Amino acid sequence: RNHRPSHLESTGPEPSSARVLMAILRSRSMHDLNCEGAATLLRERSAIGLLVTLRQRLQEDGGRLDTQSEKGLEACSRFLRALEDTSQAMGLDPAERGYRVAFSANYQALFDGESRSYRVDILEAATSLNQHPVIWANGEGYELSDDAMCRAEILREAWTDVCAILDEWIVATGSPRLPPGFDRSRLDASLTALDTAWAGFECAYITELMKVQEHARRLVAQAVDCESSLSAMELKFSKEELVEMAAYQAEKRSLVACIARLNAVANFQRKGRDDLPVGILDAAVDLLDRCEEGDASVAPGLNLDAARGLAANVVDAFEELRDYLHEIQHHLDLLHPQLCQNQRLVARLVRWEETWEVGARYIHHEDVLRSLCYLVPQLQHACAVAPALNDMREDCDAELFMILPRIVLLCLLREPGKAIELIRRLMPHRFMQRMVPSVAGHRRLPRSNSSPDLSSAGEFSKVEVQPCFGPELQALMEKHWRTEVLLSRAGPSGESSAWDSLIRHAVGGMEAKDPANTAAGIAVNELMHELEGWSMELQRHSPEDWNECINVLMQCMAQAKIAGRGR
Secondary structure: OOOOOHHHOOOOOOHHHHHHHHHHHHHHHHHHHHHHHHHHHHHHHHHHHHHHHHHHHOOEEOOEEOOOOHHHHHHHHHHHHHHHHHHHHOOOOOOOOHHHHHOOHHHHOOOOOOOOOOOHHHHHHHHHOOOOOEEEEOOEEEEOOHHHHHHHHHHHHHHHHHHHHHHHHHHHHOOOOOOOOOOHHHHHHHHHHHHHHHHHHHHHHHHHHHHHHHHHOHHHHHHHHHHHHHHHHHHHOOHHHHHHOHHHHHHHHHHHHHHHHHHHHHOOOOOOOOOOOHHHHHHHHHHHHHHHOOOOEEEOOEEHHHHHHHHHHHHHHHHHHHHHHHHHOOOHHHOOOOHHHOHHHHHHHHHHHHHHHHHHHHOOOHHHHHHHHHHHHHHHHHHHHOHHHHHHHHHOOOOHHHHHHHHHHHHHHHOHHHHHHHHOOOOHHHEEEEEEEEEEEEOOOOOOOOOHHHOOOOEEEEEEEEEEEOHHHHHHHHHHHHHHHHHHHHOOOHHHHHHHHHHHHHHHOOOOOOOOOOHHHHHHHHHHHHHHHHHHHHHHOOHHHHHHHHHHHHHHHHHHHHHHHHO
16 A cells, blocks of 8 residues: 555566466466367377277177178278277377378378378278288289288288277176276387378288289280380371281281280170280271262162161271270279279270171171172161051061061072071071082193194182071972062062062951962962971071061161161
């Protein structure tokens, strides 16, 4: 209360006041330190308690850790996160993980820098390698190194030790609370050993996986190299020069072989064939070139334009795969090592196999190509003669697929030499082989022991094997011939009208102007009745091959119609 004049007041606290202030500050610091230590201890005990609780929730299957079921995977993931949290709460330094910088970008993305980043798949690999020491990729097995196997064993032992400590805790207390005489140092050492073992196995295992995956991608890498070489030569040389260039043809064969191996490994949606040769592509390119140059006649009365669409499909599928290989050449590390998991690759391989299978059957073999080029115009003529057939084709009517085999068989009976190669592949048991002499050319005989008038001879022959009808099919052909003769005699327009009449009967049944009681009508009735049985056999003997054949014929007809509109 006694105030001193302001000009006499001291500028600082009195010595006793300073000591009191320092004491207060020290007291608050010790309080804060005690609070921080208590909070740290609380976090540590809480983390350990949660770890014990989650240990009890781990799922087992036959005495082994279950990571396959949804419940087991979730329980294991939570336990591993708790392991990381407990180690951090206890102030344990993580093991060195600088090796991750050598991982590929895909693997680096799985981990958070150099933090522990425990993953279920790493633990699953370590616990299962003792029973399955082989990694499978694209149908090939890769054995892990002895070093990786040894590190997996060390990690399994460290994992077992940590689980044993937590299990003892549960037995001692029956709850997540700290047991009496809790040995923190033991848990400290066990978690440190686990982290060190985990890092060692993670490094070895991921490194081995990258080697396996690089090897698994080698098929794509080889195909990319072949495609790059082809592209480089195509930029440098003309098309005419490339045809004669042995190196280019060899590289093209290599690329097709690579694609075939890729197809066998990755194309799980179809057959995965690896036996489709480069000759299919060459035949398709040759066919297209002949069509472009106006030399599309494969035989008198037969035109290659009927098969032009099939050839274009073969070439397009090959070029699509080349475009894909060119696109990914700098991104092979992003390619899934299990090649069947790459959807864009698989989609292109599926189309490649589909189109090349058709090309192998209908383009690669000249005799089958001739049959195809004969049948397609005949079917187009049938659509013109019987408009109902064309309507069925436009609507994809189910009845169409009962009528088409009748017409195909009629085409075979009318011109056996032109259709036999295609049909005998669908019903091989109905055909035979015969020995036929063929012209070998002219040759002059020596005069040594011959008179002047015998000094030359005509043609020398050699024997060839040719397909021909079996007896049942031969009898059907004779019946067809007799029926067509009767129709041509009954009608005013001769053979052409008879053929058209048979087509209309095959499509719509007996016509009114051919009554059943006439000789022609009776013959047609009998022929169509017998033809129906052959039609069913054609469809059922090899259903898959027949379905492909009819699809090819329909596709060629549709493409020919589009081409006709374009012209």
